[in-house]
Amino acid sequence: MDKFLTFTIVGLATSAIYAVIASGLVLTYTTTGIFNFAQGAIGMLAAFTYWQLRFSWGWPTPVALIVVLFVLAPLFGILIDRVIMRGLQDTSETTKLVVSISLLIGMIGLAQIIWDPNVSRPYATFFATSKPLAIGPTTITWHQLITIAVAIAVAIGLRFLLYATRIGIAMRAAVDDRPLATLNGARPHRVSMFAWAIGSSLAALGGILIAPLVPLEAGTLSLLIISAYAAAIFGRLRSFPLVFVGAIVVGCTEGYLSGYLPQNQYLPGLRLASPAILLFIVLLLLPNPRLRGRTRSREFFPMPSRRGALGFAAGVTAAGVVLATTMSQPDLVTYGRVFSVGIIALSLVPLVGFAGQVSLCQLSFAGIGAIVMAHLGHNGNPIALVWAVLITAAIGAVIALPALRLSGIYLALGTAAFAIALDRWIFTLPKFSVFGLFNIDLFQQGSVSVDPLRLFGFTFDTPGSQMVLLSSVFALLSLLVVAIRRGRFGRRLLAMKDSEAACATLGLNLLGTKVTVFALSAGMAGLGGALLGSQLSSVSPQNFDLVTGLPIFALAVVGGIGAAGGALFGAVSLAGLLPLLAALLPSVSQYLVILPGLAGIGLGRNPNGAVHDLREGFMPIAKSRIVLVATVVVLAGLYAIRMLDAIDNWTYALLTMTTPLVAVVAATLLRRERADGVVPLEWRGVTEPWTDDDVRDLDRVLGLTEVELHGAARG
């Protein structure tokens, strides 16, 4: 009984912290429509800052607290709002998600730059020296008591703010319809700034309260709040009382698990994964949603042309060959992952880009693929690839079953929970047997080796041959993705993304469609993982955990998740540019960790993705046959010269990169010359008969409004 009480109190105190963080999350969600994945990271930064002021510089507690909670945190919230979030109006949930995930990645990087992760930082609880209060047979510390009181105050205060004050109502109104809020006279900018300031203060409060209880480490602290997410979801991201109840359920469950879970070699991982599993369960308990009606967003991904797709695939394959033949062995190892990561990123295109279903567990599927390859692909047996695709597709299909009920942010959280459950628990399991039939030893509690692939008697055991193989596989899969987008299935996915209700009333089987696209995407990711595995030759769970996977997701969206090019963009920046920058500028390499974060943060400015602009930029080349042919010839020529060793790699790379730029300029000039051939306005009707278009042009040029002219010219 004492033990029970003790763990109840521990559980309640934890619950209170979760409640504070979850309330902040719900506040920003209901008032700005953004589910802030970085809420925990803000708390983490605040905890570090507080440590700096209070324990490193020795400021008095109240001063340090006031400075962090009421000055720095709100200012930081306002900064986030002004610089980042303001650009996110009318963007899809995916875009918003990526921005906040990027913020999370960037902030973890930032904290590691400022506060060396290898130094330990002691952190005292509040009133650490005061005697705990006795409650019956057990005791409660002052810190625990304060935490619980704070949580209750926050819950009451927020409810009052959002439902009983005008600014609170205006916050919610601005989420519904921002232009209309302005027509009512509200100032949405001010309103959202206020919301972010408070949300950020709440995150800071939670961070400072939780920091003494765990090691002060950036990654752990930022993700600790998976439990807070579960509480927020319990409250449907809306109801503060329910959030509170959810926090208690989650916190106490965790408390009892740590008290009563039996000691057993299979279970320690379960305890680590329990917040994620709880989150998953809470998600499944959500009531059945109504079918989603139409959602509007700014993103638009144009239909890829057949010609463009073939050109893209050819280019990718050619690039693979060029890289394989020009790069040194160590470089090939460093940059070799571009295309395998690319395949994993590509698996997101049909799922996220077309169907609008967010998945944060693609890298986990890749991990499963790699395991399959390791265990079934002895001596590089290619049948293992087939198995990798089939098994991951089957698991993907199973994951999709709850997905019918989840969408948007809920689905993102569900898949993240799945990823965490895998990397904290399943992937760390020791050997076990299934029905006594086979023994499974996933990662052998460390790492497992993967044999290089053998295909048609050829073993892909050099980095160069792997590069060629992977680039061709990527190219083929990109053709598959384009074929899907152009075909029946692709249209269906886009339709479902727009309005599930309309699809159902047309007789579409929603579940079947979702399961299919999930399976397809998981299969692709599994294939990518298997190939990545055989390329790395030895893989461990760390290669496939959630945090490693987030930048792939984020950068693919930054590139433009509606097209294969976006996936390639993501992979190239992650597995190509970042290592390249690190090699070129070793002195700043530690700062590079925040780059993916920065890239994602800028997404709001261009939600259609970077590739969209690139494509527009290079369009003139494709439009002019002469320039296109010339470009290809020059590139091939350069390659030949390089192969003859007449130029070195740097010169070659530089020339290769400038060629398309020159081509764009040339194509534009050519076009302009041709455009000059168009009959000047003054001469129309003289040298040629008038057309309606001409009248319209004339109107536009002269700025005329009278329609008499229009009618007269026509008559």
Added chain:
Amino acid sequence: MAQLAVRGVTVRFGGNVALDGVDLDADPGMVTGLIGPNGAGKTTLFNVITGLIPLNSGSIQLNGAPMNDLSPTKRARRGLARTFQRLELFSLLSVRENIRVAADIRKGWARDGSDPAAVTEALIERIGLGAVADARVDALPTGQCRLVELGRSLATRPEVLLLDEPASGQDENETLAFGALLQELAAEGMAVVLVEHDVHLVMRVCHKVHVLDFGRIIAVGDPQQIQTNPAVVAAYLGTPG
């Protein structure tokens, strides 16, 4: 036996009774009007018939077979199609693709020899969307969006077609053409149910009109009878005519 038979349907939202024992028949070859003041429950009735919201009591039958336990998808496959008062178009797709999706979906479950591409082109032609077929629906004015939704629902070749304010947002010319199209569809044997506030349109094209008020059917009859029914005038039409 009517093609679509609604019997004693009751729907409550919390304490509010949105539909209270509603009966409605829609017969093949006829345009059945459903009119009533705002908030009478017309859209709710469509939502119940298509299975998007559950009913508290009553039954819905298509060709004599009960549909109460079927999902929206299954009901669509039995031959039910609808449009939405608040447009539910696929904004990422062009006009042509919007219709094509529906034709493809139908081919997926009907497995008849129809050619979705041909069906799509024929519908674009028939509804008069040729000029905008490749435009994204987002850039179209509401009136044309309504037509795209109509085309999309026709692409599933429904037996019963439910139209929720299809003419709102259309100008007077478009409405004229639209009315003619509805009569044609009925003449081909479809059962059309029309919810609309444009009384002239309703009176011109409907064979039979149901009037809903506060969730109850207060009158059923031909347009002549409805226009002069004192209860309808008081609840809905205001000054007669």
Added chain:
Amino acid sequence: MSNLSAVEPPDNPARSNETGHQDHNLLELRGIRAAYERIDVLFGVDLVVPEASVVALLGPNGAGKTTTLRVAAGLHVPSAGDVLIAGRRVNGAKPEELARHGLCMIPEGRGIFPNLTVRENLRMMTYVGRSLAEIEEIAYSRFPRLAERRTQTAGTLSGGEQQMLAMARGMATEPALLILDELSMGLAPIIVAELYEMVAQVARSGVSILVVEQFASTVLGVADYAAIMVHGRIERAGRPDELAADLSKAYLGG
């Protein structure tokens, strides 16, 4: 009544000396051009709303009526031309500033916040400086139906109830200039008649009104002036009776 002439133009106050001689026009649009992305939709619109009068803007689908209203309310920045309110150039003024000074626009479709309750929607109307109690009193007395539904989430109201809630803002905030976009869309005839009766009442109390409708018949009864817009231009403007003949031509694609 609110004072629209107090709106400060954000740019170039020097130009405000060109007022005076035309302050009998509450709203004036001069040579407005506007575009969405690169597509032009307005090609030099001139429109005047004299003080204390009702102006109807008519025209077929896609003519640019909504865009014109959005420009007037500050929601859409024109690519050329001037917006004058009470004789002052207010180009670039924010919609919330205009709203607080007595310009009330009720947008096309649902002019409500779907996730707020009816009462919270009314609370949003207090930004113009009236108390919630006053606003509730006016809204509920005009639309008793709203009183029954004050705690219902506005998004679950029927289409017509939503429109009443939207219209309640035009009544309860007593603006100087009321801009209505397709008020009658989706409304029962009896309610359309009632709403236009209210529009007429509001107009009699001295409020200027600019109203867009597709169906001329509903609005011409209350309008003092009308303008017909086709393809982003004003084709005709004048008294309603002068325009009857032109109307049918405009709609028939003249």
